[in-house]
Amino acid sequence: MNDPLASFAALRTDEGRALLASVRNVEPSQELAVATRLRRDHPAGLVSAALAQARLRQRAVVKFGAADAARMFFTPGGVEQSTRTSVATHRARRLRGLGTDGVRSVADLCCGVGGDAIAFARAGISVLAVDRDPLTCAVARANAEALGLADLIEVREADVTDVDTSPYDAVFVDPARRGGRGRIFDPEAYSPPLSWAVETARKAPRAALKVAPGIPHDVVPEEAEAEWISDGGDVKEAVLWFGTDTPAAHRATLLPGGDSLVSARAAMLPDPAVRPVGRYLYEPDGAVIRAHLVAEVAARVGGGLIDETIAYVTSDTAVSTPYATAYEITDQLPFNVKRLKALLREREVGILTVKKRGSAVEPEELRRKVKPRGAGSATVFLTRVAGAPTMLVGRPR
The missing domain is CATH 3.30.2130 (VC0802-like)
Known part of the structure; x- marks a missing residue:
């Protein structure tokens, strides 16, 4: 099967699901022997697709946990770029609590395979999940169904710049930060560019923009709260928030405990003095x-x-x-x-x-x-x- 959409659709048939279950725990060293055996009774393309999906699920465990990863579907880029569940859950809970009545609907732009949409839905937020890639949308839709969240997540194949976000309480944008040569460090080279994401955020009642943790501080909008999030001591991402009760601030949030250190940019302390090493x-x-x-x-x-x-x-x-x-x-x-x-x-x-x-x-x-x-x-x-x-x-x- 050379058509990625057709290959993915075949994985969701009864035969495809049975194959996925049978190769769930196959180790890389066993793949050749297992593939040779399975091809006697199944199409070669379907066997290859099942083994590739099993590898992706194994890689996804570190981000999504074993239970969810075993039921979800992934693309290679989707595993790489997805948010770790602990971080996505923190962000979703924070978004849900913004404002007097809380956020009840969000437009998730550049949704990928749906990791953030899942976290939003589990926080009780209705989600419009948008991506322009047909396969990615198919995977995101399948993941919403697999986790019992299809009633809260609508997946739409579209260019995010064409989407009307005005009916939604909040906007979440996760621009692509990887290209053909690896990570992209210039925020204006994101897809879509950070400047577009910022303008979209400014038009919404509430917004959160996921950016690289190394974002230069001088490109952070004056009114935005910039939050850096670590999980287990590793910095995972930064988020630019619009419409919070701490605008123009810097925040450091440490997971899994959730401790959060925040200071208004205008009130941040000067660099400490240098002193001899103490005890x-x-x-x-x-x-x-x-x-x-x-x-x-x-x-x-x-x-x-x-x-x-x-x-x-x-x-x-x-x-x-x-x-x-x-x-x-x-x-x-x-x-x-x-x-x-x-x-x-x-x-x-x-x-x-x-x-x-x-x-x-x-x-x-x-x-x-x-x-x-x-x-x-x-x-x-x-x-x-x-x-x-x-x-x-x-x-x-």
Whole structure:
């Protein structure tokens, strides 16, 4: 089958579903033998499509969870570009609560395979999901049906720039940020461009625009709230919000706990002063760093920076904060591999965590050179202190 739509339709027949169920747990090393066996009784194209879909479902588990991924359908680009369920759920719940009466309908523009539409529907929001690719729309429609959400999700094949969004309480736009050569970093090279998405958002009562976490701060609209979201310590995305009760602000949200640090842009604190390394080192969450809220964390822990260009905060006191991981520092050394190796051998450190910020040395390279052995554990920070290459040794508080 050379027609992608026909191949996908065949997967949804009784024969296709049975094949999908039979290859659900096939490992890559087993695919050739399994394909050879199945082709005796099934069309070769259908067998190939089933095996490819099984691989996509296996890859999708990390984003959608095993239960949903096993029932959903995917395209290769759809798996790559879909929002992780935890992030989509956070965003959907926040959108649902905006305004006096809450958001009850949303136009999801550039919906992809429907990951965000599913989260919106599960939050009780009626969704118009729009994409211009016929196969993507077919997959999104199938996913709404597979998860029992077809009554809340209407999938429409159209160019998003032609869609009238005025009947909806909110607009959500997820522009394509990948091209033939990989990720796109220029917001105006998104498809559609960020400028179009912003103008569309400004016309809606409420809006959320999904953008790359590395978006330059100077392209964030003045009235928008910019939220950076991390999940398990990894920064996943940024969202530009319109119509919230915190306009012109920066926010860092940490999942799965949901802690949120927010500051109006006009009230953001200046960079903390540089000070000597104290007893504790605080490593701010990536979302905090992206949101330029390191100074707010430093104020909470009563600390300063170890270097004016490095986002490590140091303090003499231990303060619990969800926005940074605290380490107790035991040693401060100028960068010297031999001295570090001797120190780790003396303390019988075999479990070594290496972190770097402002250093060209790769953690694995350092691990190979120091050859840690023993039952003890330690964390080494390769960084700069007041401009000088430095190694800080410590342990999580």
